[in-house]
Amino acid sequence: MNGVLSCLFWLAIGVVLAFITLPLAVVVAASLSPSSTVTFLPWDWTLEWFGALLSDRWLQPFLLSFRIATVVAAISGVLGILAAYAIVYEKIPGSALIMAGLLSPLSVPQIVKGVAIVLFLSIIGLQGILGTPALIAAHVVLALPFVTRMAATSLTNFDGNLDRAAQSLGATKRQRLQHIVLPMIKPGVLSGVTFAFIISFNNIPLSVFLVRPGDTTLPIAVINYLEYSLDPVMAAVNVASMIFILTVIFLFEKIGGFSTQLHGGSK
Amino acid sequence: MSTIALTAPAAMPPAPAKTSGYLVLAPSCLVLTVFFALPMGTTIGMSFTDGETLAPTLAHYQRFFSDGLSLAGLYRTTVMSILVAVCVTVFGYPVAYYLARSRSRWRAVVFALALAPELAGVVLRTYGWLIILEDRGFINDALLNLGIIASPLPLSKNLFAVVVGLTHVILPFGILSLTTSIQGIDPNLERAAQMLGASRLSVLRHIVLPLSVPGIVSSLLISFTMAASAYATPALLGGARFKVLATMIYEQVLFYIDWRFAAVMAIALLLMMLTVSFLGIRYETRRSNRRTNSEGVFS
Structure with missing residues (x-):
């Protein structure tokens, strides 16, 4: 038995x-x-299918996705640190409510956020920003709650005594933020930023509403192509993009060493 | 974006800490208001107003509930999400049990194999399933060549294909949530039962399964909500022949250009998700209430 x-x-x-x-x-x-x-x-x-990737047809969407993901990672990193700083470090009144508000986009499916943004922009006559600007804004909305939460977790877990010791030794607030707080939360923030980069680079449900002809991200270019053909170039595109993502993770890990953070159990 | 640079923490005056606290929050709040709160408000507003006169109306909701297509879409979404939730939880459970209990060096390998696909992105994985399940894909090719079947089996562009694809996408999340839950069970309970002569099967049935019910429930809920809101996998593997709410919303916006009806469908999907999350939260609070009560009895 x-x-x-x-x-x-x-x-x-x-x-x-x-x-x-x-x-x-x-x-x-x-x-x-x-x-x-x-x-x-x-x-x-x-390896001949990988050669086809160097044509404009795939290089353009790749570069657009890369640029958008980089800008999204930078913006949501800065905004996330600032928000977590205000809520956890300054402990401003109503911080629990504000945090709930900042995390609220998480409870709405991406496809609903996407359709809401495109309807809103159409109603107020701002269809002009569809394409890159709208993609960046929408991806920031998507990534910001994650980055804020990771930054807030690092700030909560960080040992306040270090900060107090520096203060009693006469460090100014600026010195403490620069030399103690920021280095201590760096791994958490970097893992948040890496995550923001990846979810922007791979995003489909928001991007599908916001791309414009000539302004198409890589995943959208791939699913448009898949409707017509399953040829091996598609496989090459997908494999190349996976290798690219793994490289990004590896590089950020080298800079930030956030795997220690992940093993530490913080989410 | 110049506001961000101006409000960076390094440049902050030390004295009015609270005001500066609100000031550094401003950019996040601005972005979320303009690109989340206002769009959501607009969508809800649009679903209740007439397209020509802007007068308040329930006509779009009436249409949703009277035209069979939308209700059929809602039904397909529900069936698909339930099947995915069950598959993820059933297939994920043995792997999660192994990850929670094993101390062998293969554990790291299984862990990596189970979770690494998450990095590959949805398109790559869905494309893999397309190659496998297509009419001229691997399975049909092999069966045709072996002469087992005369014409291709309908493996793609239907419920089966979408459930397979989504189970694959969501499985890592289910495994993670089940592993955490099983790790929380004291292994001594299993050892004690085994020492008292219980077979592996009855240890599983009377100890491990009942104690991991919270993990099973959360795995079911996570998988359900992820499946119901998925877009890319149903779009590619279901196509025009198997439409769910997510793909129907996209059609309404980009092909039929019927924004108000798209808004109604989006709200229907959102309400479905919120209901399921609410049930999950209620289950969780009831359970923790029960636990505090029973702890009171025992201690």
């Missing part, structure tokens, strides 16, 4: 892990497969 159960247990884990890795393996295989129908032949592979 026990043997049967543990066999089933291991079988279940194996099946689930296979289920999780299967589509990823298929896409990687497709991106290396030489024929235009997707095949799995490990001895026969090519």
